[in-house]
Amino acid sequence: MTDQVMTDSDRREVRRVTEADYDDVMSIRSSVYDGYDYLPFQFKSLINHPDNEGYATILNGQFVAFCIISKVDGGETMVTRAGRVNKQFEGHGIFKALTSFIKQRQCNGTVCYHAFIADDTNQVILDAISRGELAVLMRKNTDFYKIEHNLRALTEKMDTPKYSRIMCPADMENVFQSNEACVHLFPETRIMCNLIPYRLKKSNIPLMFSDLTLIVGTNDSGWQLITCGTYYKCEKGHVYDLYVYGNSCFMSEHLIIHLKNILKYCHNRLEFLLHCNENQAQEFGTEMKKCQSIKVHGPWKSDYLVENKLK
Template sequence: MSSSESIGCGANKQGMSDLDKIEVRRVSEADYDDVMSIRSAIYCGYDYLPFSYRSLITHSHNEGYAAVINGKFAAFCFVSKVDGGETAVSRASRVNKQYEGFGVYKALTLIIEKRLFSDGTVLNDAVVYSEGNQKMVIATSRGEYTLLMKRTFIVYKVDCEKMTVLSQGTHPTKHTRILNAVDLETAFKSSKVCSTLFPEERIMCNQVPYRLKGPNIPLIVSEVSLIVGTTVPEWSLVTCGVYYRSENGHTYTLEVYGNCDFIKEHLVLHFQHALQCCHKEVDIIFFCNENEASKIDIEMKELQFRNVDFNSQQCLLLKRELNKYSYESN
């Protein structure tokens, strides 16, 4: 595929005609404003793309594509090539409200797949969706996709004063520390660690499911703000933290793997890192296995951190957007 390619989608509908010129183009850092103009107030205000776009687009394993209609950006999708280039992960997808229901995004993804799979390097197509995406649920029930992972979420608002008190007043044991690429390599080589912490044989970081492979380690480290591990007894807990600014304000996501008995020690190190970035209230979003959510909630309440208070409709929307499922095409 060249830098741009014409596509076809549903015409003769209100708002579109056969005369509309539609093309797909590879985007660059210079297209930031056009990509951001596609849509705002999505993912319940926790969209990470405005903050992370420029850093993501500069990594060689990431590619961004946009559907452009009559010169206007109408849809967008990031693709991250992981697992040594064998898996393409779609992320940060969006389509302009004006063009919803016209097949624009579907046409965009079809051309992306045509390009990615053309040389035989990419073998798998993975995607992370919320539980409210009925199209993905239906596709999975038909056997078109395989469910890889399910992650539930808990959200807390934490002010910097409390973060400071905890980070200064609590000292992690020597067995809980910041991990580097060598540590991850050691963990991924241990079948016992992998089966205990990562039974799905994947680790999700910043909305990307990675196989436990060496080539993924530099990508994970570059995506994640901070990786913390408790290594005694025998790698009991790993957390991956990412800071970004969203429409809701300061946001820090924590992917949690393992026994949450050590979560307080991990929070100390993550809070110390977060305080370098923000000096106001921050939303902490935990992504974890469902059976660990209650342990995290107990610990956070003991630390007097409060749940985000949503009304019923907001809570429903948030749940549909943040309860994540990771799929891979068959």
């Protein structure tokens, strides 16, 4: 099928998306993000969240592009997420026009920065980075692991954590108030949680905790390790995104806590996406193998937190 040709007579509009638009948004494109598309699973909660706004481009009555933004950092930063454009209309500037519309709309308020996550297969973004048009705030190595075993049986064989536990908002506030902890854990002054980058601000803490996200911490004479895990279901099956901050000494304790949490959603055939610093990938990989996971080839090897100033 050839690409559609746009003409001056085409009727184009951009409007806010609601929960009722689910089917139209999903019809835009299938197999997005190599099958790791969390939008179908999280659409309702994302669209109805008070700090999120979803927008779609409609051409002659057909939904052809979509993007959702999350406002964080006290409203200073808009994070674009889950973007997609109908494959037949790629190369016509539709998605660029959509994001430009959103930026202009948000700049009339408190938003000063635009941030998003891109992986190393996005050549357009990599070229923009090399030209200095976008600033890279954080780069994480991404490794893919599969666990085919029964998770309940697996967790029963693992040692009970002694130094690590599920964190609460008060714990995260304690971390953010400690300059020593922040320098050790978050040298880039950002934390990725629930697939959103946050500045280390107290106002962000309530946004970081959700039903699908679990934050685990180790406080042994100071905060040593924090991991942020988010569950979703997609074309690939059950997926758990895990961002790691700190050293690997207590990683096995964190894994058992996250695995027990995952039992609420699935009992086997889980895929882990492990995001950590490149120089720590081997250490964390060793811990992943201890829980009988198998490293598999993934569609990308690293992801970037990118930001530009809007005003």
